[in-house]
Each structure stands twice: as C-alpha cells, then as structure tokens.
Amino acid sequence: MTTYDILGNIGSIFNLLIFSRSSHRRNSCSLYIVSMSLCSSIGLNSAVIPIIYALDHPNPLSYSIPFCKSQYYFRHVFSQSMRTFFVIICVDRYASCNNRVFIRSFSRHKIAIRVIPLVMIFWILLGLFPTMLYTVSNGVCDVQSGLPNILYSAYIMIVLGIFPLVTLCTFGVLMVINLKELRANIQTLGNRKIISILRKRDRDMMRMLLTELVIYIITTIPNTVALIYKAAAPPAANGSERQCIESFVFYFVREFLLYLNNSLSFWIYLITSQSFRHEFKRLLLHLFSFVKHKKPQVAIVH
Structure with missing residues (x-):
C-alpha cells in the first residue's frame, strides 16, 4: 500500500500538470480528469x-471514535467523488461524439464548471449517512452488526456497485455505437486522413475506457460481495480460524483492493494511450527546459 500510495500521488500530480495546461483548460473532459485526480489523491x-x-504506532482508529468517523468520511467522500467523475467522463465522451446537437451541448466547459461543485456538494452531504453508522467496537473502526450493517451494505452496494457499473457499461456501449456512426459518416466523405486520425483516437479512447472499467470491476465487486457476506453470515467466534480468515479477506477487499483503484488512472492512460504518452513526453521536456533555464549562472572570476 505504501508503494501504490506513492505511485498514485505521483500519477495524480502528472495528471494535474498535463490536463491543466492551457491547451486543455477549455476542455470539459480535462476539467473532470483534473477533479478526479484531486479527489483520487485525497481519498487515497x-x-x-x-x-x-x-504499522509502528498505536492505531487511533482502534480507540478514537472522532478519528474513526472523520477518517472514514474523508476517504469515502473523496473516493466516491473520484468514481463519480469517472462516470461523468464516460458520459462526457459519449456526448462529445453524439450526432445530436442537444446531447453534444452537454460536453462543454460551462457545463463542467457547474457539474464539478455539484458533485462535491452531493457527496459532502450524502457522506454523512454512512459516517454516522461507523463506530469503534472491540478495537475495530467499522459498522456494527445488525441493522446498521444491513443499511450500510445496501448503501455501498448501490453507490459503489450497481449505479457506477450500470452507468459505465451503458455509456460505454453508447459511445462505441456513436463513434462507429461518426466514422461511417466521415468514411462516406472519403477523407482518408480524418478517418485515420479518428480510428487512432477510437482505439486510444476505447483502451483507456475499457481498461479503467475492467479494473473498476476487479477492485470494487469483491468489496460488495464481502459486505453482503458480512451482513448475512453469523458472527465468527473470537480467536477462531474463521475470524482470522474473514479479517484478512475483509482487509484485502475493503482496503487494499478498493483504494488501489485511486492510484491507477495516470498509469492506465500512460500504458494504453499513445497520444497521452506524447503529452507526457512534451510535459517532461517542458519541465526540463524550465529547470534548465532557472539554473543560476556561476560567474567566472579572472
């Protein structure tokens, strides 16, 4: 977790530097990626x-209820905001390649400026509900068994599983259909250069989208399954082998896997998109040039 926390923060910084450049500032998708990267880093x-x-200090989560609640609130609000911005990015990509002017109008800078604060306000308010269910019991910061656990499991299943997956799959399919129609229309005009550029962008976009979607499924579905199991299964006896196994599985799927997703967006873009690699290379050259020109000149004394 230390490794992917460091890599995740490095990736978020590079995302911010790349997508906040002057060439991207008026692009709605870039604004959503900047917002997603900020929330991703804070949540992570x-x-x-x-x-x-x-690891080397007393864990305040095991004895401090205020710390337990506040830590959960911040990681939940910002991680859920990150996931919501990912969904909106897919919606924005779908709108940008739609043939209808009305739908295309949603992929605008002005819309993004309004949507971003609304998403943050929504999760800042909604995040209060699961936070109230969290408490410290037997040295563990978690939701108590019984009705609180059932309510929490249902809530997480909706906001972390059903809604994002259905939305992502739906708009992913719609985007593919729209891109095929757009490519067919351009092909009718016979402009081979535009067709070649469009096909390359199609491939980059689909690789990024599908890779993120697959990783989202891998890192979130086990958490939902674990929560359903925890709500339905009777509690294990203290010190039993079953309790040890459950503790490890819950840690792996609810902490390690779940927040691994926060650290991957930059590295996914870098691996799957050639155009993004070119952007990253230009950024590094720009930073190198900036540092080189800022170096103090040493005066030569004769």
Whole structure:
C-alpha cells in the first residue's frame, strides 16, 4: 500500500500538470480528469496513510471514535467523488461524439464548471449517512452488526456497485455505437486522413475506457460481495480460524483492493494511450527546459 500510495500521488500530480495546461483548460473532459485526480489523491491518502502510520504506532482508529468517523468520511467522500467523475467522463465522451446537437451541448466547459461543485456538494452531504453508522467496537473502526450493517451494505452496494457499473457499461456501449456512426459518416466523405486520425483516437479512447472499467470491476465487486457476506453470515467466534480468515479477506477487499483503484488512472492512460504518452513526453521536456533555464549562472572570476 505504501508503494501504490506513492505511485498514485505521483500519477495524480502528472495528471494535474498535463490536463491543466492551457491547451486543455477549455476542455470539459480535462476539467473532470483534473477533479478526479484531486479527489483520487485525497481519498487515497485519507485511506492509506493511517494504515501505514499504524504499522509502528498505536492505531487511533482502534480507540478514537472522532478519528474513526472523520477518517472514514474523508476517504469515502473523496473516493466516491473520484468514481463519480469517472462516470461523468464516460458520459462526457459519449456526448462529445453524439450526432445530436442537444446531447453534444452537454460536453462543454460551462457545463463542467457547474457539474464539478455539484458533485462535491452531493457527496459532502450524502457522506454523512454512512459516517454516522461507523463506530469503534472491540478495537475495530467499522459498522456494527445488525441493522446498521444491513443499511450500510445496501448503501455501498448501490453507490459503489450497481449505479457506477450500470452507468459505465451503458455509456460505454453508447459511445462505441456513436463513434462507429461518426466514422461511417466521415468514411462516406472519403477523407482518408480524418478517418485515420479518428480510428487512432477510437482505439486510444476505447483502451483507456475499457481498461479503467475492467479494473473498476476487479477492485470494487469483491468489496460488495464481502459486505453482503458480512451482513448475512453469523458472527465468527473470537480467536477462531474463521475470524482470522474473514479479517484478512475483509482487509484485502475493503482496503487494499478498493483504494488501489485511486492510484491507477495516470498509469492506465500512460500504458494504453499513445497520444497521452506524447503529452507526457512534451510535459517532461517542458519541465526540463524550465529547470534548465532557472539554473543560476556561476560567474567566472579572472
């Protein structure tokens, strides 16, 4: 977790530097990626740093209810905001390649400026509900068994599983259909250069989208399954082998896997998109040039 926390923060910084450049500032998709990267980094650090700190120090999550609630609130609000921005990015990509002017109008800078604060306000308010269910019991910061656990499991199943997956799959399919129609229309005009550029962009976009979608499924579905199991299964006896196995599985799917997703967007873009690699190369050259020109000149004394 230390490794992917460091790599995740490095990736978020590079995403911010690339997508906040002047050539991207008026692009709605870039604004959503900047917002997603910020939320991703805050959610990642809120979740992982207390776990790393607890390796060599007393874990405040095991005895402090205010710390338990506040830590969960920040990681939940910002991680859910990150996932919501990912969904909106897919919607924005679908709208940008739609043949209808009305739908295409949603992929605009002005719309993004309004949507971004609304998403943050929504999760800041909704995040209060699951936070109230969290408490410290037997040295563990978690939701208590019984009705609170059932309510929490249902809530997480909806906001982390059903809604994002259905939305992502739906708009992913719609985007593929729209891109095929757009490519067919351009092909009718016979402009081979535009067709070649469009096909390359299609491939880059689909690789990025499908890779992110697959990783989202891999990192979130096990958490939903674990929560359903926890709500339905009777509690294990203290010190039993079953309790040890459950503790490890819950840690792996609810902490390690779940927040791994926060650290991957930059690295997915870098691996799957050639155009993004060109952007990254230009950024590195720009930073190198900036540092080189900022170096103090040493005066030669004769």
